[in-house]
Amino acid sequence: MNLAYRLAAGEAGKLPRLPGSLHLNRRLSQWLRFLPDGTIEVRSGKVEIGQGITTALAQIAAEELDVPIARIRMLPASTAASPNEGVTSGSLSTQESGSALRHACAEARALYLAAAATRLGVPVASLSVVAGDIVAAGGARTSYAELADDVLLARDATASVPPKQAAQHVLVGTPLPRLDLPHKVYGVPRFVHDLDLPGMLHARVLRPPSPAALLLSLDDTRARAMPGVVAVLRDGSFAGVLAESEEAALNALAALREGASWRESETLPDVSTLGDWLKAQAVESVVIAERGESGAAGAAHTQRARYTRPYLAHASIAPSCAVAQWTDGRLHVWSHSQGIYNLRTDLALALALPPEHIVVEHVEGAGCYGHNGADDVAFDAALLARAAAGRPVRLQWTRADELAWAPLGPAMTVEIEADLDAAGNILAWRHEIWSNGHSSRPGRAKTPALLAAGHLEQAFEPPLAINPPAAAGGGADRNAIPGYDFPAWRIVSHRLLAMPLRTSALRSLGAFANVFAIESFLDELAAARGEDPLAARLRLASEPRARAVLAAAAARANWAGWRRREGRGHGIGFARYKGSGAWCAVVAEIEAGREIRVERLVIAVDVGLAINPDGVANQIEGGAIQAASWTLKEQVRFDRTRITSDSWEHYPILRFSEVPAVEVEILPRPQETSVGAGEAAQGPTAAAIANAVFDALGVRVRDLPITPERIIAAAN
Amino acid sequence: MKSQSAGAAATVRIQVNGTEHEVSAAADTPLLYVLRNQLGLKAAHFGCGTGQCGACRVLIDGRAVASCDTPLWAAAGKHITTAEGLGDAAHPHPLQSALIAEQAGQCGYCLPGILISAAALLARRPRPTEAEVRAALDDNLCRCGSHNRIVRAVLRAAQAENIS
Structure with missing residues (x-):
């Protein structure tokens, strides 16, 4: 759970409000520690998932403490020591952890200055900090290192020391290089996949062939007899192997697969009519927002359209991986989970252990774009490690496990209607969503949300995916409320009560489909009026920061100077992420040949104060390229029984030669609060591409992905 | 064998x-x-x-x-x-230096394989065009979307190798 989620859930208590995650983790010593060698250890509960947060947080700490960034040592998050900051999700780490660290470090600096004043016998006001040395006006000096004393920070934060103003920033706001990149280019072991502990065994899980399959019988004779095999385990429909080497585990897995007999059932919907299927299911309906009379009188005309997105896979380059070790009934797990405390909660539930008997330590995995298989594989490893007699067990999923068994981003149907007057002005707007819930993260339900928990002999009922509350940005309904000045609207979200395919959070949650739908529909309305798409948005958006990103993207892309040519088109998309995060406008330029080729994406983004502008640009570029891949290519495929898109061949993603040029302009807002950048580009990119396809071909594709087949279907 | x-x-x-x-x-x-x-x-x-x-x-x-x-x-x-x-922090390969100079990576899991493809390319085509770099990397998948930075890094390394 991220902070907004926990505050919404009423965990805030009656304590005075402190900034960000400091509110629920008040002890200063939880956040930082000064060592006598001059190093400053900093702990955040937010974790590196490829987004560069470690570097941004180190910048913030170094800034407030007035030390070079090289003095900061960012410690990996661990339930044994780190602040509990819930889940690293929702583009909230800069807000939640960044503001906590900013205030904790400012206060720590003040405490050390007070100690220095006493030591040197000078007034605090005469002291300054230069690269970690504390210097008095008269020249006397000491340092953080010399004064290093854990007692000084063994107290609760008060947030009474104001952090630096933007004008005083030396490190914050500069494009410092990423701290993790050298290891990654030199091949220094850094990933959980690279852990190599003494005596470590290798494990693999025999995953069922389909989501509802039951293991009827398992002949493990051949697998057990293979060289290097240590154990074969079975518990209900969960089975796996432990071996001395990785190759032995894989060979045994193949043998085990041959010895398994499953009963499979047709539980999956028809992939070709998903949009209809979503609307035909039992649902729980929530009115997300209402403004004015959403069924307006005096409407001359009502226009409506339906948009869909398919199930999407995380498709990280690395399959999920974990290492687990049991020692005297206590469990230690090394995991690339986004939420180490939440994972611990569910491990405790599933293993019937007190949480304090479990330590979950974060180790980086490959890129994480939401709730992937990290938590599931940690539980798999814990289960199999029970047969390892105390030896650590490394378990890595297969590519097929990763594509077919990690939670999926849910398919969605979005229907929008607008009541228009005779001139085409919008009088009322209605937006309805049908989707599974967008979160089945661990740590929130009465039963564990861990994949194997549903496969055990004593199975736990898998929790039905829910939607995070509006205070946390919502789920299926994320960005469903338009960022425009329509006089009336009604937004309704229907959450499915059946879940044939496990769904959970994927980068930007419902915002991807909602923004795609809203911004496509707005283009349709503009086209009906003969209005330029940019002009239509500028007419309807009154917020200055919204208008600024629209204008900046349009200017940089030379929107007004676009030269129309056969088969080429440009389009624009805009949203303020979650209605409370970053403002982002995207202009897409495409060429429609045999396939759609996105040539260029020009993006303007406003994230408030950009802690590390190059980190922001990197996140926006990456998000836009990933969104282009979703928009043009991606779709989880299945028959009525099995997921069939379980290899790169059947789940293709955008390749180097297909990737568009991407230009990012960050609007300078040093005085404004920092908001996250990780998810802002997803929805606007999809909309901009779809709108550019319409501009090029006059064909409106409302069902993602925009493949040649879909264009032909839409044209007819 | x-x-x-x-x-x-x-x-x-x-x-x-x-x-x-x-x-x-x-x-x-x-x-x-x-x-x-x-x-x-x-x-x-x-x-x-x-x-x-x-x-x-x-x-x-x-x-x-x-x-x-x-x-x-x-x-x-x-x-x-x-x-x-290829190299280490003390003696980096021009491609490794270029990846850092361009800040070409997010999660970084794909980077070692990309370095290898790029090194093979530069060995046979010391001055590749951008299209040649992209074609040479087409069998390397990147999910974080660092492609364009990586392409710039390979072109930068090609320049550096030719100057030195």
């Missing part, structure tokens, strides 16, 4: 990053596991096991190949280079 049956351990000599190694494993063991688990070289990463993503690429006698579906016997007696063998 080819005659070894699956599962029976064989002793195979391979040269990795300039060092001779004698490894003992079944002859059909994927080279990737030998590199990672026997020699402790963790740069080459497992991504798919079928040679479709490029994360496990190494140079074998100068050619970029997927080590996940190269059996050990096929590497016997050959010269293997992993990303560790």
